[in-house]
Amino acid sequence: MAREFTSVGVVGLGTMGAGIVEVFARNGIDVVAVEISAAALERGRATLTGSTDRAVAKGKLAEADRDALLARVDFQVGLDALHSVDLVIEAVPEHLDLKQRIFAELDRVCKPEAILATNTSSLSVTEISVATTRPNQVIGIHFFNPAPVMKLVEVIRTVVTSPGVVADVEALCDRLGKVDVTINDRAGFIANALLFGYLNHAVSIFEARYATREDIDAAMKLGCGLPMGPLALMDLIGLDTAYEILDTMYRRGGRDRRHAPVPLIKQMVTAGLLGRKSGRGFYTYERPGSPKVVPDEHTPVATGAALADGTRAIAKVGVVGSGTMATGIIEVFAKAGYEVISVTRGAEKSAKVCEAVKTSLNKGVVRGKLSEEDRDAALGRVTWSATLEHVADVDLVIEAVVEELSVKKALFASLDEICKPGVVLATTTSSLPVIDVAMATQRPADVIGLHFFNPAPIMPLVEIVQTIRTSAETTATARAVCAALGKTGVVCGDRSGFIVNALLFPYLNDAVKMLEASYSTADDIDYAMKLGCGYPMGPFELLDVVGLDVSLAIQRELYLELREPGFAPAPLLEHLVTAGYLGRKSGRGFRDHTNR
Ligand SMILES: NC(=O)c1ccc[n+]([C@@H]2O[C@H](COP(=O)([O-])OP(=O)(O)OC[C@H]3O[C@@H](n4cnc5c(N)ncnc54)[C@H](O)[C@@H]3O)[C@@H](O)[C@H]2O)c1
Numbered sequence: 042m043a044r045e046f047t048s049v050g051v052v053g054l055g056t057m058g059a060g061i062v063e064v065f066a067r068n069g070i071d072v073v074a075v076e077i078s079a080a081a082l083e084r085g086r087a088t089l090t091g092s093t094d095r096a097v098a099k100g101k102l103a104e105a106d107r108d109a110l111l112a113r114v115d116f117q118v119g120l121d122a123l124h125s126v127d128l129v130i131e132a133v134p135e136h137l138d139l140k141q142r143i144f145a146e147l148d149r150v151c152k153p154e155a156i157l158a159t160n161t162s163s164l165s166v167t168e169i170s171v172a173t174t175r176p177n178q179v180i181g182i183h184f185f186n187p188a189p190v191m192k193l194v195e196v197i198r199t200v201v202t203s204p205g206v207v208a209d210v211e212a213l214c215d216r217l218g219k220v221d222v223t224i225n226d227r228a229g230f231i232a233n234a235l236l237f238g239y240l241n242h243a244v245s246i247f248e249a250r251y252a253t254r255e256d257i258d259a260a261m262k263l264g265c266g267l268p269m270g271p272l273a274l275m276d277l278i279g280l281d282t283a284y285e286i287l288d289t290m291y292r293r294g295g296r297d298r299r300h301a302p303v304p305l306i307k308q309m310v311t312a313g314l315l316g317r318k319s320g321r322g323f324y325t326y327e328r329p330g331s332p333k334v335v336p337d338e339h340t341p342v343a344t345g346a347a348l349a350d351g352t353r354a355i356a357k358v359g360v361v362g363s364g365t366m367a368t369g370i371i372e373v374f375a376k377a378g379y380e381v382i383s384v385t386r387g388a389e390k391s392a393k394v395c396e397a398v399k400t401s402l403n404k405g406v407v408r409g410k411l412s413e414e415d416r417d418a419a420l421g422r423v424t425w426s427a428t429l430e431h432v433a434d435v436d437l438v439i440e441a442v443v444e445e446l447s448v449k450k451a452l453f454a455s456l457d458e459i460c461k462p463g464v465v466l467a468t469t470t471s472s473l474p475v476i477d478v479a480m481a482t483q484r485p486a487d488v489i490g491l492h493f494f495n496p497a498p499i500m501p502l503v504e505i506v507q508t509i510r511t512s513a514e515t516t517a518t519a520r521a522v523c524a525a526l527g528k529t530g531v532v533c534g535d536r537s538g539f540i541v542n543a544l545l546f547p548y549l550n551d552a553v554k555m556l557e558a559s560y561s562t563a564d565d566i567d568y569a570m571k572l573g574c575g576y577p578m579g580p581f582e583l584l585d586v587v588g589l590d591v592s593l594a595i596q597r598e599l600y601l602e603l604r605e606p607g608f609a610p611a612p613l614l615e616h617l618v619t620a621g622y623l624g625r626k627s628g629r630g631f632r633d634h635t636n637r
Contacts, residue, residue: 046209063188086116194222260502588630
C-alpha cells in the first residue's frame, strides 16, 4: 500500500513553486505554502490566484472548485509551519548552499517520517540530501514549467533513497495525473540535459546577430512544431534560473562548452532582465509576471509599404529540379498565383513532376481544401520544360536539384548566362554554403538561399539565407515572396544548418549519446521531451522519421564547420547507419517498424 499524503509543504512560491502548489491543491491535497517574507508570500498568492482565475475564465475550472482549491492552501512565512506535513517540495532558487541550508532546517522542523523533495533542475540531489540526517527520505521531484500544464515529472533517486520512498512518490505522481520517469541523479536529468545545450546555442546565435529573436523563435516553432521558441522559453524559465542551471550543468556535466552560459545571459541577469517574471528578458511583457508580449524598440515594423525598399516585383518564377522539393515548390507558387516554369533534365522527368503536382493538388480537392477551379487554374499557370533557356525572362529562379556542390555551381553559372539582369537566383540547399553557388555567378548580390521544408505545400517556414554578398534588395524581395506565399520567412546568415538544423540536430545527437550511456531508455527520453517540453515527437521518433543517415550527414556537416567537440556525431548513430538501420524507410532505426 502506497503512503497516503494528506498534506504537503511547498517552499518557495516563484515560477515553479506557485504552480506546484496549484497541482497539489487541485488534486484535493492540503498545502502549506511557505515563502521567505510577507512580500514574497503575497507575490506567490497573487500568482496562484491569477492562474486559477485564468482557468475559471477559460472554463477549465468551476468557480466553486477554484474557491475550494484556494481554501486548501495555507500561506505562511518561515519553515516552522511545515511541522506536520507528510512531504515537502522545495522550489527556492537554484543554489546548492541555499538548498542545503533549507534541507538542514527542514530536517529539524519536519516530522521524522516526512519525505523531503527538491525540485532542483540541475543540482545534485545527493549533495542536497546529505545536509539532512535522513538522506534515504530525500528525493528529487522535478516538475516542468508551467507545472499545472506539463504532464511530466522526473523522479530522481539517489544511491541512498529508499525504494519505498521512490514507490510512494511514483504513486503520488499518478494521483496528481502526472506521468513520471524515474532516473538516477545526473546533471540535468533527462529533459534539461537535452534542452539546455539547445537553449544556450540559440542565445549564442542571437548574441552573434545571426538572426533576430523573432526569427529564431519562429524558425523553431514553425520548422519543428515546438510549442515555444527557445528565447521565449528562456524568458518563461527565468534567465537567472537558466544561468544557474547552465552553470551547474557545465561544472557537473563534464565541462561541455555548450553548457558554459553565453555571456549575454549573465549580462541580462545583472541588468535585471530576468524574463517574464521581471517583465523583460529577450522580449518585453505587459507587466512583471504577464505572459503577454508587448512591442518594444526591437520589434520589427510590419512592412506594408511593398516595393518602397527596393523590393523587386516577382510575377514569373522558374523552378529547376524534379525531386520532392521541386515538386512541392512548383505547387506552392502555382497555387499562390505565380506563373511557373518548371525545368527538368528531360521530357520524361517533366511528365513525372507534372503528375506528382497533379496528384498533390487533387488530394487538396478531395480534402475540400482546394476547389476544382483553383486546381485547374494552378495547373494552368505551370509550363513544363526540359530547356534551361526557358527561364531567360523569369523574375525569380529557385534551384532544387541534387545536393551536390559541383552540380549546383554549374547550374548557377548557366543561370548567370541565361537570366535577364535583376533576377533573384535562389538555392534550396539545406547544407551547402550559399556563397559557393553565389560566387559561381557574376552577380552574387542577387543570390540567396530559400530553404523550404518538406513537404513544402504544408510546412509554413522558409529560411531566407543571406550571404555576405547578398544585397538588401534581394533579401527584401525574398521576404516579400515568402509573405505572398503565405509562409513565414526567417532571415539568417550563411552558416551550416542555418537556424533550424543547427539547433535541432545537436539535440537529437545528444539524445543518442544519452541512450548510448544507458542513462535512460528511448521510450523514457521520448516521453520526457514530449510531456515535459511539449515537443510533438520525441528525439528517437523524429530520428526514425527523418532518417538516421540524413541526420548523421547533417550532424557531420555541423561538426566539420563549427569544430565544436560536443557536436561530434554519436558513435551509436554511426553504427546504426553502418548497420543499415536508417529509420522508418528501412523498416528499422531506433525502433522496429516492420510490424507497426
Ligand atoms: N523555472 C523553471 O522553468 C524551472 C523548471 C523546473 C524546475 N525549476 C527549479 O525550481 C526551483 C525554483 O526555481 P524558480 O524558477 O521557481 O525560481 P524563482 O526565482 O522564480 O522562485 C524562487 C522563490 O523562492 C523564494 N525563496 C528564496 N529563498 C527562500 C527561503 N529561504 N525560504 C522560502 N522561500 C525562499 C523566493 O522568494 C522566490 O519566490 C529551482 O531549483 C529551479 O532550478 C525551475
